[in-house]
Amino acid sequence: MNIHTIANHLNDLCDKSHTGLQFDCYPINGEVEVLQVNIVGREEIPVFVSVTENQVLCISYLWGEDEVNQERRLEMFETMLELNIPMPLSSFAKIDDKYVVYGALSVQSEMQEIELELSVLSDNCLEVIDEMADFLK
Amino acid sequence: MGILNKIITAFRGGATEVGQSIVDANSTRIFEQEIRDAENHLTKAKRELTDVMAKEMQASREVDRLKRSISEHEGYATQALEKENEALAMEVAEKISQLDQELAEQQSANTNFTAHATRLKELVRKTERQLTDYQRQLSMVKTTESVQKATASITDSFAGSSSKLLNAKDSLESIKARQQQFDDRLVAAEQLADENSDKSLHDKLAQAGIGEQKSNANAVLDRLKARK
Numbered sequence: 001m002n003i004h005t006i007a008n009h010l011n012d013l014c015d016k017s018h019t020g021l022q023f024d025c026y027p028i029n030g031e032v033e034v035l036q037v038n039i040v041g042r043e044e045i046p047v048f049v050s051v052t053e054n055q056v057l058c059i060s061y062l063w064g065e066d067e068v069n070q071e072r073r074l075e076m077f078e079t080m081l082e083l084n085i086p087m088p089l090s091s092f093a094k095i096d097d098k099y100v101v102y103g104a105l106s107v108q109s110e111m112q113e114i115e116l117e118l119s120v121l122s123d124n125c126l127e128v129i130d131e132m133a134d135f136l137k
Numbered sequence: 138m139g140i141l142n143k144i145i146t147a148f149r150g151g152a153t154e155v156g157q158s159i160v161d162a163n164s165t166r167i168f169e170q171e172i173r174d175a176e177n178h179l180t181k182a183k184r185e186l187t188d189v190m191a192k193e194m195q196a197s198r199e200v201d202r203l204k205r206s207i208s209e210h211e212g213y214a215t216q217a218l219e220k221e222n223e224a225l226a227m228e229v230a231e232k233i234s235q236l237d238q239e240l241a242e243q244q245s246a247n248t249n250f251t252a253h254a255t256r257l258k259e260l261v262r263k264t265e266r267q268l269t270d271y272q273r274q275l276s277m278v279k280t281t282e283s284v285q286k287a288t289a290s291i292t293d294s295f296a297g298s299s300s301k302l303l304n305a306k307d308s309l310e311s312i313k314a315r316q317q318q319f320d321d322r323l324v325a326a327e328q329l330a331d332e333n334s335d336k337s338l339h340d341k342l343a344q345a346g347i348g349e350q351k352s353n354a355n356a357v358l359d360r361l362k363a364r365k
Contacts, residue, residue: 030290044308
């Protein structure tokens with residue numbers, strides 16, 4: 001399992017997708033290889049996939065610290081903690097100064113599970129931004 | 138101090154800039170070596186444990202055999218005494234005394250083996266526990282590093298290209314707008330399709346002379362005649 005097997009699978013899906021979404025994958029080079037997965041119609045919010053020794057990490061950026069209304073920051077944290085369990089397959093996290101939602105899968109996962117993960121992550125991401133926009137500037 | 142604490146300390150200390158690692162590569166290597174050592178330790182302890190347990194079983198069988206032999210010889214000695222053969226009884230008694238001594242030795246060995254096996258089992262359990270914990274910690278370090286590096290790759294990629302990560306609200310708005318446009322177009326297409334299918338049906342019916350007919354001169358004349 002590496003980002004290229006995932007990319008090939010997703011790019012070959014076309015209309016055979018199980019989730020009703022279409023994916024466009026672009027590998028990003030670097031010390032750790034990352035796959036940028038664009039979902040057709042949602043290109044503004046891509047999902048980034050990287051594969052480590054034991055897990056597949058799927059990450060979508062929500063917003064930066066600079067976008068947060070600082071007066072409501074604590075309230076935003078509480079909401080994130082409260083939503084963390086109900087939100088299917090994804091969790092909130094922070095990387096550097098960016099808030100993200102992410103999902104982690106075993107490297108033994110089937111491609112269909114990765115497809116589902118990406119689709120749910122993208123749905124969660126859009127819904128979270130929609131619902132939590134009040135906490136942003 | 139656990140690895141989680143190190144990670145948090147490193148984050149608080151601002152070790153999150155690109156290129157700066159939470160734990161340097163060298164200590165990760167040392168840590169991996171520690172894990173391999175613990176694994177070797179575990180394999181050795183398990184092998185030794187099997188050995189000791191086999192010896193324990195062997196000793197326990199020997200104890201049983203000696204006990205049986207002693208009670209057997211005690212029976213012989215009693216019979217010799219009943220037959221007033223003191224000399225024979227004495228000879229058997231000497232044999233019993235010899236067996237008693239052997240039994241004591243075997244029992245002592247057995248106790249030692251049992252104690253050793255217990256110690257080894259405890260060691261195996263502890264080593265296994267430690268190994269699981271080491272592996273968990275290593276996975277945390279590696280994941281943290283990997284995410285940092287991945288973030289660096291993503292940031293570089295976006296900095297180097299014309300595309301740029303929009304802010305959250307704008308991104309959502311433009312996705313929604315596109316979705317709305319798509320939906321509108323879908324609705325419009327459906328309406329158009331409905332109208333077309335209505336019209337074509339109408340045409341077919343008219344051709345077949347069914348339904349509302351077009352007004353023509355003959356029909357008008359017929360109507361006027363009928364009024365009279």
